[in-house]
Amino acid sequence: MSEWTWEWTGYDPATEQLREALCTLGNGYFATRGALPEHRAGLVHYPGTYAAGCYDRVESTVAGRQVVNEDLVNLPNWLLLRFRLRRAEGAWGAWLSPGTHALLDHRHVLDLRRGTLTRSFRHRHDETGVLGVEQTRLVHMGDPHLAALRTVFTAEGWSGEIEIESSLDGEVINGNVHRYRALNRRHVTRVRTGAREPHTVWLSCRTSTSDISVALAARTTVVSDQAPSSSVLSPVRHRAVHRLVVPIAPGRPVTVDKTVAVHTSRDTAISDPLGEAVDRVSVATDFPALLDSHLAAWERLWRRVDIQVPGEAGRILRFHLFHVLQTLSPHTADLDVGVPARGLHGEAYRGHVFWEELFVLPYLNLHFPEVSRALLDYRYRRLPRACSAAGAGGRAGAMYPWQSGSNGREEAQEWHLNPASGRWLPDHSRLQHHVGSAIAYNxxxxxEATGDTDYLYTRGAEMLLQIARFWADLAVLDPDTGRYRIRGAVGPDEYHDSYPGAARPGLDDNAYTNVTAAWVLTRTLELLRRLPAWRRAELFDRVRLDADELPGWEDVSRRLRVPFHQGVISQFEGYDDLAELDWDAYRARYRSIRRLDRILEAEGDSVNRYKASKQADVLMLGHLFSPAELRQLFARLGYDLDDDVWHRTVDYYLRRTSHGSTLSQLVHGLVLARARRAEAWQCVHEALEADIADIQGGTTGEGIHLGAMAGTLDLVQRGLTGLETREDALWLDPVPLPALSEYGFTVQYRGHWGVGVRHRKGELEISVPDSEESPIRVVLAGRAVTIAPGETCTLVLSES
Structure with missing residues (x-):
């Protein structure tokens, strides 16, 4: 395999869903899993197709309870294309598939540069002989509504006929996640099918409660020196089928091209999704021309974002970048969507938007700022809902949901299933109010990265003000300590959602929550001081903010409590009172203890009793903030955070974290790169391989972990370089990491396209492309240089 291609050989039913997720093709508007075209959904294969932002909410009865869940909808399957051969006596044989016939030389090749998935194999048919098949598919990166599948059949030493059935299948459910099987999974209703001669079938449907109209049209044509013996369009109730019979002989391959258009009623500048789909597929060019324009679109993308890192690490980073671009492409800038935690690759987490944007936007800001802005607009449009949620809870400001979907209401479950015990348990994850700080941070x-003061002074300011207002209102002054406290929240760890034996959920003074709340208040106050007087007055009037509130915000931003114990930052108040876990005993007893919460609950115990974290919590502070900024934050709060305290804190939580989230090793890798360099690579290596090796044992088949993938790119771009965009300059503070000692990438900064950053042999090279823009100021280790457009500057790094 080259640095641009990934290959899977053979056929293993046990790993097919993992391969399907990793071979997903998408364009930011919709994506389709890398399933075999001849198979409908089942236990082995799952050909899911998802349109960004297409959600539906249904009610289920589970364990005697009525629950409502909103899901990213699995749309009708456009991929279906099956085939069979005519037997010697004239009857048709069985439809060929890996499960029914001998399969030879089965291989998938995912080409990242071209954005294509090619599958090649040979079927041995007992009566007829060997049939060679090569399939190439694409989801068009230039036209976001088109996809295509080319299948080339070759007869090896025999002649006869082949029947091809090309379908659109509306009989689909959301069935990718096995543990959701007790829920109502049917979202596609009112399916209609039809045809337009001579080559096109269509299917339209609606989602059950969100009432989104979805339409697909498929044009199937044969490229051969012999015309098809027959071609029949057969719309039936839930499937639109096109059947073709084609002569085949040695040296005379048969090529079948299936071109598909997808539209929904959420699209802009259309009238009728069905009419648009049929018209678009009717005028679409042939497969070679589609492929050429698709490759050209990908080439433009790679020019903007390609990353150069030698070896296997670089190969994996490019693979991660490929999947980020398929979920969040320039087409995303035209959509009202957030960052789906599992991409458009599967149905885990129901396609919801969590806080993963915290790991995605720092990368996108410097490559696709227009996409970042659109993702922030998704949050801005749901600001009124967040303010209503805060008001319903008796709070001021905006309380954003932990899980968001279509309209920004809280989509987190109130009950969740533990697969290890089979029990349904209360879910308190909605208490993770730190999602608001993540939005403000983004x-x-x-x-800072774009210099987009227009956004900062308008929509950005409104979000910051309402999030800051929520934190200021949630914080309560404790007269005994003179400190403000935030009670009843849950931090990023997620294992701890209450105190042992407590009647109420939530924890007091989670350090990450409190410090980031202080940061939000500080930055919002700073912004208000920068705003022109007329804009500040207009903003206060718009959000109904009284200037008399601001001294209180200032006070809270300086006196929020951060608990400590044993010379380290406490994850939350009372953490030191918890019991120590016998880690060695649990590692010896179980193959994996990543999901320690499920293990303990199945044993009749609770992880709330122990000093054990699912993922980085306190250490997330070292992921978001540079050492200097973190020290300043703690100093503003009246705490001394020197290197010794921080290093002790890092050591303390490293020994007590099970890494039950793919984000955990990523965060630890970045933190260790600055705190304990020798151990950083192990964490970085695990973060790189989290999805391709499916280290969580089956979860990647339900969708890739988008935050972890984007986070590895950010680790190189920001973590290894120490890159910060602040005070109208690029700040750099490189970290030597021997396993990643050479790297290069380009960024878009303040109107400069393609600012090059390259690290090698103790030097950092910064190149600014020629343009009419202003020079760039770069700050490194106390040195400041100004680099004009068209110039390159090489900075020598100190050994320390």
Whole structure:
């Protein structure tokens, strides 16, 4: 395999869903899993197709309870194409598939540069002989509504006829996640099918409650020196089928091209999704021309974002970048969508938007700022809903949901299933209010990277103000300590959602929550000081903010409590009172203890009793903030955070974390790169391989982990370089990491396209492309240089 291609050989039913997720093709508007075209959904294969932002909410009865869940909808399957051969006596044989016939030389090749998936194999048919098949598919990166599948059949030493059945299948459910099987999974209703001669079938449907109209049209044509013996369009109730019979002989391959258009009623500048789909597929060019324009679109993308890292690490990073671009492409800038935690690759987490944007936007800001802005707009449009949620809870400001979908209401479950015990348990994850701080952080970072003061002074300011207002209102002054406290919240760890034996969920003074809340308040106050007086007055009037509130915000931003114990930052108040876990005993007893919460619950115990974390919590602070900024934050709060305290904190939590989230090793890798360099590579290596090796044992088949993939790119771009965009400059503080000692990438910064950053042999090279823009100021280790457009500057790094 080359640095641009990934290959899977053979056929293993046990790993097919993993391969399907990793071979997903998409364009930011919709994506289709890398399933075999001849198979409908089942236990082995799952040909899911998902349109960004296409959600539906249904009610289920589970364990005697009525629950409502909103899901990213699995749309009708456009991929179906099966085939069979005519037997010697004239009857048709069985439809060929890996499960029914001997399969030779089965291979999938995912080409990242071209954005294509090619499958080649040979079927041995007992009566007829060997049939060679090569299939190439694409989801068009230039036209976001088109996809295509080319299948080339070759007869090896025999002649006869082959029947091809090309279908659109509307009999689909959301069935990718086995543990959701007790839920209502049917979202596609009112299926209609039809045909337009001579080559096109169509299917339209609606989602059950969100009432989104979805339409697909498929044009299937044969490229051969012999015309088809027959071609029949057969719309039936839930499937639109096109059947073709084609003569085949040695040296005379048969090529079948299936071109598909997808539209929904959420699209802009259309009238009728069905009419648009049929018209679009009717005028679409042939497969070679589609492929050429698709490759050209991918080439433009790679010019903007390609990353150069030698060896296997670089190969994996490019693979991660490929999947980020398929979920969040320039087409995303035209959509009202957020960052789906599992991409458009599967149905885990129901396609919801969590806080993964915190790991995605820092990368996108410097490559596709227009996409970052659109993702922030998704949050802005749901600001009124977040303010209503805060008001319903008796709070001011905006309380964003932990899980968001179509309209920004809280989509987190109230009950969740533990597969290890089979029991349904209360779900308190909606208490992770730190998602609001993540949104504020992303607003600030986007504006620093782009210089987009227009956004910062308008929509960004509104979000910051309402999030800051929520934190200021949630914080309560404790007269005994003179400190403000935030009670009843849950931090990023997720294992701890209450105190042992407590009647109420939530924890007090989670350090990550409190410190990031203080950061939000500080930055919002700073922004208000920068705003022109007229804009500040207009903003106060718009959000109904009284200037008398601001001194209180200032006070909270300086006196929020951060608990400590044993010379380290406490994850939350009372963490030191928890019991120590016998880690060695649990590692010896179980193959994997990543999901320690499920293991303990199945044993009748609770992880709430122990000093054990699912993922980085306190250490997330070292992921978001540079050492200097973190020290300043703690100093503003009246705490001394020197290197010794931080290093002790890092060591303390490293020994007590099970890494039950793919984000965990990523965060630890970045933190260790600055705190304990020798151990950083092990964490970075695991973060790189999290999905391709499916280290969580089956979860990747339900969708890739988009935050972890984008986070590895950010680890190189920001973590290894120490890159910060602040005070109208690029700040750099490189970290030597021997396993990743050479790297290069380009960024878009303040109107400069393609600012090059390259690290090698103790030097950092910064090149600014020629343009009419202003020079760039770069700050490194106390040195400041100004680099004009068309110039390159090489900075020598100190050994320390």
């Amino acid at each position: 607003v600030w970072q986007y504006c």
